[in-house]
Amino acid sequence: EEKPVDPYTQSNANAGATPFTGEQMLAAFRGREGVARIVDDTLDRSVADPRLTDIFRATDMERLRRTLKEQVAYLLGAPVDYTGRDMKTTHKDQGINTAEFNILVEHMQLAMDKEGVAYRHQNQLLAKLAPMKRDVVTR
Numbered sequence: 001e002e003k004p005v006d007p008y009t010q011s012n013a014n015a016g017a018t019p020f021t022g023e024q025m026l027a028a029f030r031g032r033e034g035v036a037r038i039v040d041d042t043l044d045r046s047v048a049d050p051r052l053t054d055i056f057r058a059t060d061m062e063r064l065r066r067t068l069k070e071q072v073a074y075l076l077g078a079p080v081d082y083t084g085r086d087m088k089t090t091h092k093d094q095g096i097n098t099a100e101f102n103i104l105v106e107h108m109q110l111a112m113d114k115e116g117v118a119y120r121h122q123n124q125l126l127a128k129l130a131p132m133k134r135d136v137v138t139r
């Protein structure tokens with residue numbers, strides 16, 4: 001069961017970028033089921049990584065898995081709303097540095113490889129996520 005969070009205004013703008021148009025990108029990620037597998041695998045790898053374990057110690061993983069799946073599906077053009085918080089509010093007290101940001105991206109690349117997502121499509125998603133670094137990295 002998810003833990004309650006402080007009230008916030010729900011908006012797709014909280015996803016931090018505008019989605020791809022058309023159905024091609026979502027198809028390249030094997031649809032919402034592929035996205036779910038990629039997010040679960042990325043988070044499994046991240047939580048198990050001794051370089052990141054401490055960061056996720058207090059995290060409601062059930063909520064993170066749900067909202068990250070929504071966010072990625074939304075950005076890939078799926079007809080779904082992102083119901084999570086914005087990237088700046090979410091990460092402001094996490095103390096994440098650039099090295100840790102890059103490690104999580106590497107885990108996501110491995111997860112996308114495992115799902116069989118072509119590099120061209122992987123890079124298109126990563127290019128959309130990259131500018132969020134300024135809201136995620138605080139030290």
Ligand code: HEM
Binds near residue numbers: 055
């Ligand atoms: C562009 C990259 C990233 C995206 C798109 C992203 C996305 C998200 C989302 C959607 C949430 C949940 C929002 C909510 O609860 O409403 C979240 C929370 C969180 N993220 Fe990220 N994240 C990114 C990078 C990172 C990195 C690099 C780390 C650590 C290495 C990280 C650690 C966390 C933690 C610990 C939480 C839970 C915060 C809490 O417990 O309140 N994130 N992230």
